[in-house]
Amino acid sequence: MKKYSIPIFGILLLTTTVLNGHVSAQTPSPVFKQKMELLGNQEEEEVALPETEPNNTFETANDITTGDLLHPTVVKGTLLENDVDLYKVVLDSDAPLTLYGWFWKESTNIPLDITLYDEGKKKIEPFKYFVNEEQGFLALYPSEPGTYYISVKNKSDLGIGKEYVLMTSQFYLEPHVERISGKDRYETALQSALKGWESGSDEMILATGTNFPDALAGAPLAYEKDAPILLTYKNSLHPAAEKAIRELGVKKVTVLGGTGVISDQVVEEIKDLGVSVTRIGGTNRYETAASISKLLPNHEATVVVNGNNYPDALSIASIAAQKGYPILLSEKNRVPAPSLNRATQYEHTYVIGGTGVIDEAALSVLKQPERIAGANRYETNARIIKEFNANNGAIFIATGTQFADALTGSALAAHNGVPLFLTPTDQLHPAIRSLMIDFSYDVTILGGENAISPKTEEEIWALLESNNN
Template sequence: MKRVKKFVGFTVAALLTSTLFTTPALATSETPFKSLEDFKKQKQVPNAQEVKLLGYNEWGEFEEEEPNNTIAQANQITTEDYAIGKFTKDDKDYYKIEINGDEEVDLSVSLFSMDEDDTNMQLNVNVYDSTGKEMDSYYEDSDEYGYGGGFYLDPGVYYFEASDLANLNNGETYMLSPLVLDDEPFIDRIAGEDRYHTAAAIAVRRSGGYPSDHVILATGADFPDALAGAPLAFYYDAPILLTRKNALPQITKSTIDVLDAKSVTILGGTGAISKDVENALVKSGLDVERISGSDRYETATAIAEVLPPSDGAVVAYGRNFPDALSIAPIAASNMMPILLTEKSKLPESTKQAVNDYDFTYVVGGEGVVGQKVFSQLPDPERISGKNRYSTSVAIAEHFELEPTFVNIATGADFADALAGAAYTYGEPLLLTPSDYLSAEAKDYFVKNETFYFTIFGGKAAVSENVEDEILELFE
């Protein structure tokens, strides 16, 4: 891999899937909900129990109900929904939406395939008013990944007609979603009652409602063994879940069940995650491997050895977490390992490992990775700021990441950013103090007109005041 100057991210469709469309946490209540909004208000998080929701599956997706082949048979959805369906021969699927209020809205409609083999599909959406008159889009943005259309619509009833013009009759799954655009930013929060629940919620959101064969398991008590885990998660296409040292939290176990995982990779030795946890996973029928070393530096090196060959590597300070986590999505997406170092001495395991790479990115200033270490690395390039918050912004700017979609986590603790690093591939992961938005992040958002924000963690980790300050940027 050549030295990365600009990250080439996912397709627009994939970005929309991962960022815009909310997959609410699963609920444990056995009482049917009246609406998806009621479902979203639940504060509980995933377990293996099914949720019986009128029209919705346990992932919070609206599932197409046939017959819906005419306007009269249209399925009712809202702007909070995304609908999942399949096309059969000569199929046209209709969805009904009601826009309330007293002002015109700007509505964007997206339709794209959820399956890998979608290159021959010709997805199309038409919008009709209550009389059956077709509405004109003010733009069309169609490519091999899907369709997006924008409409200025007055309050009233409208219908979406979704179809595959290629008429492949291949049963591939599609997603349709309406989204009302306005002048306020879109702020999403993925959170649970603690770090274990938050990691579970991130994992479920990341899955998009599909199984995940593999799971990465890290300790929720400390960061060292987990710092290098994001590239491995990307390589295995796996979420990162957290555990206590001596017992697997019920929420983690339930999420593994929900994701229908077949294998688990444990990061770190038995001092971080005990043999009892490993044995419990094996007993439940999972294939379990452990990647570890005698210390955090050897563990990071051992993870690097599992990854496919790369020309470059990341080197970060091993005694703290912020810098390694800020660059984790970039390292992961480009399959670069994250190796760890002391400030003034390159550990022997890291010294040997860097010989396999042509260049290195050094994250953080000389206060965490000294010049003596820097000079021993192959073709090193330093990315840093005056503190952990400005360093996270410096990383986003250095790699010219798309600034429209941004993820935020507290810089005061590692757990939420760690789980989020396996979710944010190709998007900035910015750190902020818990109680206010960092000045560096504010400047970045204003300069780049950032509009879509995902916060990892509850309000104790990233307070409501951070949300308020984001909103104030748009006043």
Template sequence: MKRVKLLVVSCVLGTSLLVSTNVFAKDNVNILRLAGQNRYGTSDAIVSQGWSQSDYAVLVNSENFPDAITSSPLAKKYDAPILLTDSSSLTDSTRQELENLGVKNVFIIGGTAVVSSNVENNLENMGISVKRIWGQDRYETSLKVAKEVELPNGVFVVSGEHYEDALSVAPIAAELQYPIVLISRNNVPDTVLNYTDVIKNTDGHVVVVGGEDVLNSNVISVINPTEIYNQTSKYNRNLALIDDYRRQLNLSTVYIASNKGFADALSGSALAGRNGNPIILVGNSNLSSVNNLISYSNVRNVNVLGGTGVLSDYAVSQIIGEASVSREPSEIVLKDTDNAPISTGVGEVPSNELWLTYSDGTEELLVSSHDAEETQDIVAGISNPQFSIDKKKIYFMSEAWATSASVHVVDIETKSEHFVCDGNYFKVIQNGPYAGNLIVNQHRYYEEGGSYNDYYIVSPEGEQISDLGDSSEVLSEYE
């Protein structure tokens, strides 16, 4: 087993710090982490790795992805870094970066609602020439950016409502000088269709990237592309693109980015595109697939975009070999979502999610609220989550039940979730002869009419073991 040197470049208050540490891995792979205290610090670290001077820069909104995700081919054309800013004013760190690089020309991507005229004025007061590229919406803006890339012989078409596929193609598009244009799930703007038709009519390539999770199949058929990447997940599409375009890319170095946000990967796409390196999207479900790609591609340098808060040392260790970082289930977190409530026998029940945080700081989505054909399998209004004694499972309540709530369980390793029993309350018994079983308060009916609530000891499979009666005082016996 060989040691792999892990270098961390982080920018704090405009100063680059280089920190060296070691992790274990199966192969001789160098790891460079480009990170800062926030997305601006990470952007500074990325820029310092690629540019000491630049006449041009591309400026995008740090929190609004639709316009920004199309900018990597433009950045490549002018050998320019992609810099981030707030919408209302030029951030201090970006101002400093512009001065350090000696930038003379800036492309602002997006209208004044995305990057305000105040930012434009700030730049002009610095003596910088500004060109704003924008349209009435994200789709028109993507076309305006595309037209800055002269005489392309191909174009990538991706969803304008999700950023992952655009980030997957960004360094490839930059290397090939293929523009990135946007469409919606259910519609192709006429202007975009006209543009792709022009590319096809000149024997160019029109490559649609997006599966049914982001694009309607009818929309893809309207475009009639020369190539389609419609694998079932963003991760599969990402790896398929890298595999198919490996001859146009330099796979001795790869960049890896978390799927949690677009800013780090977007900043990194300019550097990756400059050097012809791919960006690999990383989530909890595809670590082994990324490891396989790195292994058979003979990758020698892995550049990590972002700090450990977005991509942990454990995940990086998994990608390049055997993990040397302890990773244990730590905390259960319930998160509200913007999804519509679930309709159940008790009416509309809020949609939420159950997440698990690990000791290394990573987190994983285990259960999302969902509908089902069988009433007992509906999950919504998730509450009262508890670990099993061995911390291999999590029990939780779901409000989606006709006369009471229900108890469900999810296996942490397999992510499989199923109904255990009905119940208005439960807890996992920690000690004594019944340790590992559950105490559940259940609503029952008398044959002659009426109903009652009793406490029961129930097995992890939902089988009743003992009736404890209707008094909550019995709970103290099983603390």
């Protein structure tokens, strides 16, 4: 049997939504590489079992086993026209079952149709929020001891005659909570940068730590540049930002906002470190966000939020970043010219927040507007997660009452391929708690105990342990 160098994907791929990025069997994404480090940077030569024809009926299904997190079962096969491959697997525990299939030699996405059946040939639905079909097929299924069948077939003619790989694994998810924090917002931003970019970063985004408007649109730019977001004072470079430049080996800094928020003195201090500086700014927050949008590659959709407050922008920041959607700013009753001129360049517009932040008159001038809103910032955050099917088990969580931790943390969340949840300081908001029940197992808290209290952290631990029972 031919051996294939197959990385240990397992549930780590699913819970970081790594399939939203560029991934192949040969070149794992940066997110995948980072998650691999958590496993000791292990990679194994897994033996790929070839399919045996005929296997196009339940009666002729190939018998396979199911692996675990570190040793998934790997099967390879080829689908001909109107072909279906069936595999039979016997499970001896009720641990969730992960199925992952893709055309491993192809550089472009070719969809696969993978279905799980029980012994009675009844289709089993995967966990709702644990499905990803953007590159191949990946899903997590409830299971109990018994016999199951897996069918693999093409969803288009693109896969005819091409070799696919099917990986199966079954294991429990261990709850995990960690906190990223420093003595203040500047130090917390530094810790986020060092956590996410351990091997260094050529670029860095720099925003003011005293106000939010110019930085609201920064997460998509940070993701595009694969760069962390750091914070600084107006008239001097904060020591935490300087430390990030030195320790990460930064060669270029992009400053968000004009001289009214970050002075030229800060720019000169950065240049004195031998680092080049680019400033993105305008006469106001709307022009700054519009200028940022011009540097992003995705021209399918944009996000519009109220520019006079931060919760709605931060709620969608990680998701918008991963999809390449720019974040444009609006007033309640009208969309300022810089934002409107850019918004018209996109075919679809996600309007975040209710009519109390962007009214119908403002919404009506946008292309194909789709409003995502809840009764408050937390319910809006929850609805965004549901709308984009982003609830994937691993999450970042920050307070919804301050902007700084969520702002800098959104860059790390996007870098890791996970959503950002907002909650009050002293408790999990019911809408957020509801999203986490049965799904969350890995939580990263952004900020110190004044941002997310020990009481809330205890509540998170209790919920995760309940999910694991």
